[in-house]
Amino acid sequence: MMNVPTDCYIGGRWQPAADGATFTVLDPATGAGIAEVADGTAADGLQALTAASGAAPRWAGTPARERADLLAAAYREVVARTEEFAAVITAEMGKPLAESRGEVHYAAQFLRWFAEQTVRISGEVRTTPEADARILTLQQPVGPSLLIAPWNFPLAMITRKIGPALAAGCTVVVKPAEEAPLAALLLTRVLHDVGVAPGVVNVVPTGRPADLSSALLADTRLRKVSFTGSTPVGRILLAGAAANVVRTSMELGGNSAFVVFDDADLDSAVDGVMLAKFRNGGQSCVAANRILVQDGIAEAFTDRVLQRVRAMRTGPGTEPGVDLGPMINARQRQRVHRLVTDAIDDGARARCGAELPQGPGFFYPPTVLTDVPAGSRIAREEIFGPVLAISTFDTEEQAVAASNDTEYGLVDYLFTNDLRRTFRVAETLQAGMIGINRGLVSNAAAPFGGVKQSGLGREGGFEGIREYLEVKYLALDKG
Numbered sequence: 001m002m003n004v005p006t007d008c009y010i011g012g013r014w015q016p017a018a019d020g021a022t023f024t025v026l027d028p029a030t031g032a033g034i035a036e037v038a039d040g041t042a043a044d045g046l047q048a049l050t051a052a053s054g055a056a057p058r059w060a061g062t063p064a065r066e067r068a069d070l071l072a073a074a075y076r077e078v079v080a081r082t083e084e085f086a087a088v089i090t091a092e093m094g095k096p097l098a099e100s101r102g103e104v105h106y107a108a109q110f111l112r113w114f115a116e117q118t119v120r121i122s123g124e125v126r127t128t129p130e131a132d133a134r135i136l137t138l139q140q141p142v143g144p145s146l147l148i149a150p151w152n153f154p155l156a157m158i159t160r161k162i163g164p165a166l167a168a169g170c171t172v173v174v175k176p177a178e179e180a181p182l183a184a185l186l187l188t189r190v191l192h193d194v195g196v197a198p199g200v201v202n203v204v205p206t207g208r209p210a211d212l213s214s215a216l217l218a219d220t221r222l223r224k225v226s227f228t229g230s231t232p233v234g235r236i237l238l239a240g241a242a243a244n245v246v247r248t249s250m251e252l253g254g255n256s257a258f259v260v261f262d263d264a265d266l267d268s269a270v271d272g273v274m275l276a277k278f279r280n281g282g283q284s285c286v287a288a289n290r291i292l293v294q295d296g297i298a299e300a301f302t303d304r305v306l307q308r309v310r311a312m313r314t315g316p317g318t319e320p321g322v323d324l325g326p327m328i329n330a331r332q333r334q335r336v337h338r339l340v341t342d343a344i345d346d347g348a349r350a351r352c353g354a355e356l357p358q359g360p361g362f363f364y365p366p367t368v369l370t371d372v373p374a375g376s377r378i379a380r381e382e383i384f385g386p387v388l389a390i391s392t393f394d395t396e397e398q399a400v401a402a403s404n405d406t407e408y409g410l411v412d413y414l415f416t417n418d419l420r421r422t423f424r425v426a427e428t429l430q431a432g433m434i435g436i437n438r439g440l441v442s443n444a445a446a447p448f449g450g451v452k453q454s455g456l457g458r459e460g461g462f463e464g465i466r467e468y469l470e471v472k473y474l475a476l477d478k479g
C-alpha cells in the first residue's frame with residue numbers, strides 16, 4: 001500500500017473530516033479501491049480558510065527570498081521523489097508510468113519557475129503628465145485563495161496553482177480532485193517537511209465539492225478562486241465569485257482544432273497529432289479535438305496515423321511498454337463511447353477502435369474516425385478521450401472558419417511550412433495558445449490559458465504570478 005496521507009491538512013495538522021466521512025479512490029486500471037480519503041465538509045473548508053486568513057499577514061510579510069527558497073526546496077524534493085510521485089499518479093489516475101514521470105517533471109518545473117519569479121515581484125515609479133506627483137505602484141498578494149484542481153494532471157495542476165500563489169505571498173485552501181487526490185496530499189507532506197509554515201497551505205479533499213466551494217465563496221475572507229475544470233462548473237464558480245467580487249482565474253474546457261495544410265511536413269504533423277491527441281490518453285483540455293486536414297494530403301496523413309494508432313499498446317499504466325492507460329472512470333468512458341457511436345450514426349467512418357472492451361478497468365481503445373461531419377457532437381464537444389476525429393478542408397479560409405466555429409478558444413495547432421500563412425492563420429485563430437508545427441504547448445515558463453468560454457487569466461510564465469497580485473497605487477505629492 002502507498003505511504004500517502006489521506007486526511008485533511010489544516011493549519012499544519014492532519015485531521016479527518018469533521019463528520020468522519022471518507023470517500024474511496026479507485027485504480028482506473030482495475031476499478032478497485034486503493035485509498036480511503038477524508039471527505040472534507042464545508043466546516044473543514046471554513047476551518048481551512050480561518051487557518052489561511054490567520055497565516056496571511058505573516059506569509060505576505062515573509063521576505064521574497066525566503067518564500068523562493070521554500071519553493072526551491074519543494075522543487076528539489078519532488079524531483080528527488082519522482083518515482084514515488086509517479087507511482088501515485090499512475091495508481092490514482094491511470095496514465096502509463098513514463099507519462100507520470102513526465103508529469104512529475106512538468107509539475108516540479110512550476111515550483112522551480114515560481115521560486116525564480118518570487119524575487120522579481122516589483123513595482124514602478126512614474127511621474128504624472130502634469131509633473132505634480134509621483135505614481136508609485138506596489139504589487140501585493142491578493143489574499144487567501146481557493147485552488148480547485150482537476151484529476152487529469154493530479155500533481156502538475158496543483159503546483160501550477162500553489163507555485164504562483166505562494167510566490168506572490170498568498171495563503172491557500174486547496175481542493176484536489178476527488179478522483180485523484182493522492183498526489184496532492186503527498187505534495188502537501190513535502191511542503192510541510194520543507195518548512196512551509198502552518199496555515200500557508202491547507203488541503204481539503206472532498207467528494208462534496210459544491211458544499212465546500214459555496215461555503216468559501218460566501219465568506220468575505222476569501223479573495224481569490226482559481227479553477228481548472230469544465231466550462232459548466234467554471235460558470236457556477238464565476239457566478240458564486242460575483243457575490244463577494246472575488247478575483248478569478250479559470251482554465252476551462254477546450255475544443256482545439258489541429259489543422260494540417262498540404263505544405264506541412266507530414267512526419268512532424270503525424271508526430272504532432274499523436275502527441276496532441278494521446279498525451280494523457282486524450283484526457284486533457286489541450287488535446288487535439290478536431291483534426292482538420294487539407295484534401296491533398298488527407299489520405300496519406302490518415303494512413304500514417306492509422307499505422308501508428310494500430311501499433312499502440314493499451315493496458316495498465318504500471319506495465320512496461322504501455323502507450324495508453326485506462327480512462328479515469330466508467331462515466332467518462334461511457335460519455336466518450338457515446339460521442340463515438342453518435343458520430344458513426346451521423347456518417348463518420350470508424351477506422352480503428354470504437355468498441356467498448358470487456359474486462360476490468362475503464363479502458364477505451366485508441367480510436368480513429370474519418371469523414372466526421374462538422375455538426376456531429378464529437379466535433380462540437382470536448383472529447384476528453386483517446387479518439388481522433390478527422391475531417392478535411394479545401395481552402396485556408398475554410399480551415400480558419402471551421403477552427404473558430406466553437407464557443408471554446410483554448411488552443412489550436414497549425415502545421416504548415418509557409419511562413420506567411422503561419423502568421424496569417426495564427427493571428428486569426430480565436431485561441432489563447434497556438435502550437436505551430438508542434439503538438440505540445442505546455443511549459444511552466446509559458447502563459448497557459450484560453451479565450452472565449454475556455455477561461456479567464458493565464459497560468460505559468462510571467463503572467464501566472466500576476467493572477468495572485470493586486471496593484472496598489474500610491475500618489476506621492478511632489479511637494
Ligand code: SIN
Nearest residue numbers: 152228284285286442
Ligand atoms: C489540462 O488539461 O488541464 C492541462 C494540460 C497541460 O497543462 O498541459
